[in-house]
Amino acid sequence: MIIVDILICLVLLAAGVGAMLQRNLVASSVLVGVVSLMVSILFLRIGAPDVAMTEAAIGAGLSTVIFLIAVRRTEEEEQ
Amino acid sequence: MKQIFSLALLAITGWLLWSLVPYGQATEPGPVSSHYIAHGLQENGGSNLVTSIVVNYRGFDTLGEVTVLFLSVAGAGFVLRRRSGQRRVAPRPSSEFVQTGARMLFAPMVLFGVYIFVHGHLTPGGGFQGGAVIASAVLMLLLADRDHHLPHGFMGWLESLAGFGYVLTGFLGLAIGGSFLANKGVLPLGQWNRLFSAGVIPIIYTLVGLKVGTELSTLLDVMVDSGRDHGEADAHGQKGGAA
Numbered sequence: 001m002i003i004v005d006i007l008i009c010l011v012l013l014a015a016g017v018g019a020m021l022q023r024n025l026v027a028s029s030v031l032v033g034v035v036s037l038m039v040s041i042l043f044l045r046i047g048a049p050d051v052a053m054t055e056a057a058i059g060a061g062l063s064t065v066i067f068l069i070a071v072r073r074t075e076e077e078e079q
Numbered sequence: 080m081k082q083i084f085s086l087a088l089l090a091i092t093g094w095l096l097w098s099l100v101p102y103g104q105a106t107e108p109g110p111v112s113s114h115y116i117a118h119g120l121q122e123n124g125g126s127n128l129v130t131s132i133v134v135n136y137r138g139f140d141t142l143g144e145v146t147v148l149f150l151s152v153a154g155a156g157f158v159l160r161r162r163s164g165q166r167r168v169a170p171r172p173s174s175e176f177v178q179t180g181a182r183m184l185f186a187p188m189v190l191f192g193v194y195i196f197v198h199g200h201l202t203p204g205g206g207f208q209g210g211a212v213i214a215s216a217v218l219m220l221l222l223a224d225r226d227h228h229l230p231h232g233f234m235g236w237l238e239s240l241a242g243f244g245y246v247l248t249g250f251l252g253l254a255i256g257g258s259f260l261a262n263k264g265v266l267p268l269g270q271w272n273r274l275f276s277a278g279v280i281p282i283i284y285t286l287v288g289l290k291v292g293t294e295l296s297t298l299l300d301v302m303v304d305s306g307r308d309h310g311e312a313d314a315h316g317q318k319g320g321a322a
Contacts, residue, residue: 054211069302
């Protein structure tokens, strides 16, 4: 099962680097959400379901949406 | 010069991170942690040890955490609030499918959030997670139907009463159990693994869930609503509405 962990870590790293390199801010925010989702799966796999739930609900859910709202608002301001 | 400096900084950071590696390895828990692990479930009557630590042994820290969240939401709401006299331009409405689907999903999502924080002492999760799920449900409703507005007065009252109830429970523990937020003696511990068990823990987590849910929902409402109203609201809004 360590292969699953390695795969999750690879996706995590790819999403993190992608979020940095991506020029499109919306795609970048979504990639940050993917990072949070992968971290939450890792938390679940090492036996911390409480933390995993918080990370999934707040990290992958709410903060991604807050980033997206902020990106849209700043784009509106720049127009 | 700058490159040498960056390399040195990188090396120092790498060395620091490397020296942190032993902390990740399994170690013998200290005396306090051992007590929590060995007696946490018996002393509190809950079946989730994490909740038993977060709400009872570290209940005061959780009160501080809730206070920090309240202050940050209040600050963000103050910065993002809509100035009076500025008209909010109605954005393009969502399609009928999205609106109906959001309304249909709203109640089950809120119910799931309530389930998470009511069962905080039995299953993983608790007030913060349940509150975040409730806030996600409210956010979905707000994004699907832009004319929808939260009753801010009611939310404010609910949030304040939940915070007040938390402190009141703490003082009840001080009066009956001998220490702030004490669990022993305030309410019966009940039968293990039942909904009405673990003393005041479910009550506190319900209050925390209501508080976090209302706070995050209000913050999201203010965020979704703001932004269009800086400067010349009319001309800017017309352009934004047409685009």
